[in-house]
Amino acid sequence: MSVMLDLFSVLAVLGGCFFFVAGTLGLLRFPDTLSRLHALTKADNLGLGLIVLGLLPRAGSVLGGLKLVLAWALVLLAGAAVSQVIARLAGREGPAP
Amino acid sequence: MSIASAYGLLGAVLVGLGLYGVVLQAEPLRRILAFNLLGGGIFLLFGVMARRGAGAGFSGDPVPQAIVITGIVVAFAATALAVHLLLRLQAARDEPVPPEEPRA
Amino acid sequence: MSGAWLLDGVLLLAVPAIALASLLSRRVLPALAAFVAYGLLLALVWMRLGAPDVALTEAAVGGGVTGVLLIGAAARLLMPAAAAPPGWPLRLLTALLCLGVTAGLAVAVLALPEPAPTLAPQAAEQLAATQLGNPVAGVLLAFRAIDTLLEAVVLVIAVIGIWGMAPDGAWGGRPGPVQPRLADGSVALLAMLLPPVGIVFGIYLAWVGADAPGGAFQGGSILAAMWILAWLAGLVRPPRIDSLALRLLVVAGPALFMLVGLAGFVVADGFMAYPAAWTKPVILLVEAALTLSIAVALCLLVAGWPMRRARA
Numbered sequence: 001m002s003v004m005l006d007l008f009s010v011l012a013v014l015g016g017c018f019f020f021v022a023g024t025l026g027l028l029r030f031p032d033t034l035s036r037l038h039a040l041t042k043a044d045n046l047g048l049g050l051i052v053l054g055l056l057p058r059a060g061s062v063l064g065g066l067k068l069v070l071a072w073a074l075v076l077l078a079g080a081a082v083s084q085v086i087a088r089l090a091g092r093e094g095p096a097p
Numbered sequence: 098m099s100i101a102s103a104y105g106l107l108g109a110v111l112v113g114l115g116l117y118g119v120v121l122q123a124e125p126l127r128r129i130l131a132f133n134l135l136g137g138g139i140f141l142l143f144g145v146m147a148r149r150g151a152g153a154g155f156s157g158d159p160v161p162q163a164i165v166i167t168g169i170v171v172a173f174a175a176t177a178l179a180v181h182l183l184l185r186l187q188a189a190r191d192e193p194v195p196p197e198e199p200r201a
Numbered sequence: 202m203s204g205a206w207l208l209d210g211v212l213l214l215a216v217p218a219i220a221l222a223s224l225l226s227r228r229v230l231p232a233l234a235a236f237v238a239y240g241l242l243l244a245l246v247w248m249r250l251g252a253p254d255v256a257l258t259e260a261a262v263g264g265g266v267t268g269v270l271l272i273g274a275a276a277r278l279l280m281p282a283a284a285a286p287p288g289w290p291l292r293l294l295t296a297l298l299c300l301g302v303t304a305g306l307a308v309a310v311l312a313l314p315e316p317a318p319t320l321a322p323q324a325a326e327q328l329a330a331t332q333l334g335n336p337v338a339g340v341l342l343a344f345r346a347i348d349t350l351l352e353a354v355v356l357v358i359a360v361i362g363i364w365g366m367a368p369d370g371a372w373g374g375r376p377g378p379v380q381p382r383l384a385d386g387s388v389a390l391l392a393m394l395l396p397p398v399g400i401v402f403g404i405y406l407a408w409v410g411a412d413a414p415g416g417a418f419q420g421g422s423i424l425a426a427m428w429i430l431a432w433l434a435g436l437v438r439p440p441r442i443d444s445l446a447l448r449l450l451v452v453a454g455p456a457l458f459m460l461v462g463l464a465g466f467v468v469a470d471g472f473m474a475y476p477a478a479w480t481k482p483v484i485l486l487v488e489a490a491l492t493l494s495i496a497v498a499l500c501l502l503v504a505g506w507p508m509r510r511a512r513a
Binding site: 100101102103104105106107108109110111112113114115116117118120121122123124126127129130131133134137140141142144145146147148149150151152153154155156157158159160162163164165166167169170171172173174175176177178180181182183184185187188192 | 205206209212213216217220221223224229232233236239240243246247249250251252254255258259262263266267270271274275277278279280286287291292295296298299300302303304306307310311313317318319320321322324325336337339340341344345348349352355356358359362363366368416418495499502503505506508
Binding site: 074077078080081082085 | 387388390394395
């Protein structure tokens with residue numbers, strides 16, 4: 001059972017890292033602000049979510065697991081609000097030079 | 098080399114980088130930024146002293162750690178003063194110069 | 202702990218890289234973004250050095266609040282096109298001198314005495330008398346309390362210094378630029394959803410600092426961040442700088458601390474000595490007042506000087 005849990009943790013964290021790498025690649029290579037935002041939100045939501053999911057079996061207690069999920073929820077909230085603002089400003093400015 | 102020494106070398110590198118920025122950056126705001134980079138490096142050196150002083154069940158000597166916490170807050174206060182001085186200087190440049198007061 | 206060297210290696214590479222990115226960036230906003238990331242990476246380094254209290258302070262004050270201050274200023278400062286950049290001889294000379302400084306510090310780091318001198322045993326011995334569980338809180342509020350008192354006073358002095366920059370006609374107004382209520386609702390929504398969570402978190406962080414990592418500075422900066430968020434969204438206006446309540450809030454922490462210190466002459470051994478039976482309650486009271494004053498002072502340090510005359 002614990003081997004299964006460890007395997008699950010490793011796979012989930014690796015999946016999360018893959019999304020982070022993809023998001024960073026998108027940030028560096030996409031041509032304009034809106035598509036870069038698109039890449040970054042994937043890193044925030046999916047990447048962090050998978051990492052948190054993978055770390056949940058390793059959290060010491062239910063409370064520890066809840067704290068991890070709270071951290072993810074706060075990042076989601078902040079990321080969502082900030083992406084909206086950046087996107088609105090980017091739309092106003094037009095395509096990046 | 099222990100991990101604390103490695104981070105000590107990191108602190109030394111950051112001090113060098115920050116100092117370069119403080120001296121050579123053209124814009125004052127970026128000098129303040131470099132000053133904060135420099136400060137981070139100096140605090141890291143304190144942190145290395147603290148780490149090396151671990152003992153008595155603590156993961157680090159608490160006295161340098163407390164000093165660094167004090168330092169971070171004081172450095173922020175200094176940064177705030179410098180930044181607002183910059184903003185005030187800019188506002189002063191934009192204001193019309195008041196007519197000179199007649200000598201009493 | 203075999204995986205830790207990987208994290209250490211990554212940090213040892215990433216921190217100078219991001220510092221360089223901040224220094225070499227051509228535009229100021231990417232430099233500031235790199236600086237905030239630098240603060241967060243430094244917080245990780247502090248965790249690896251076994252200093253969670255410092256990591257919290259670095260992330261909150263060093264990365265977060267300083268970042269807000271600098272980004273707000275960058276948005277308002279006109280950066281004129283720089284005069285001719287310094288020639289390569291000057292840059293080479295500066296680089297060599299900075300390299301010399303780094304080399305000197307590196308030699309000092311590698312030549313540190315073994316075994317390392319430390320005050321940890323003394324701190325551990327005396328910690329029981331303070332009834333605190335967190336040694337850093339013990340140092341901040343009991344063993345080196347005068348440093349913390351002076352630091353709180355430094356914050357007050359910085360606030361006074363910044364207010365003193367107000368144009369003559371604007372004295373008494375509300376500090377900082379007018380923040381319009383943001384047209385798109387997302388930041389306003391964030392500013393309404395996050396502060397309740399943040400306030401609970403900040404108070405908790407200040408409270409738990411007595412026995413676990415945390416403390417007045419960390420909790421106070423979270424509280425300040427929540428107010429700053431609401432201010433940036435245009436949801437709250439700062440009070441006028443001549444309001445008595447604001448001034449009392451700013452000085453409450455250091456004033457109470459000073460009173461407790463002077464009372465030490467009467468009820469205990471001397472300045473900043475706590476009476477043995479009341480040590481923890483007094484420390485908690487001082488820490489509560491400090492948290493409040495630090496939060497207010499940090500908000501005011503970010504908001505700045507009043508720009509226009511107060512209207513009512």
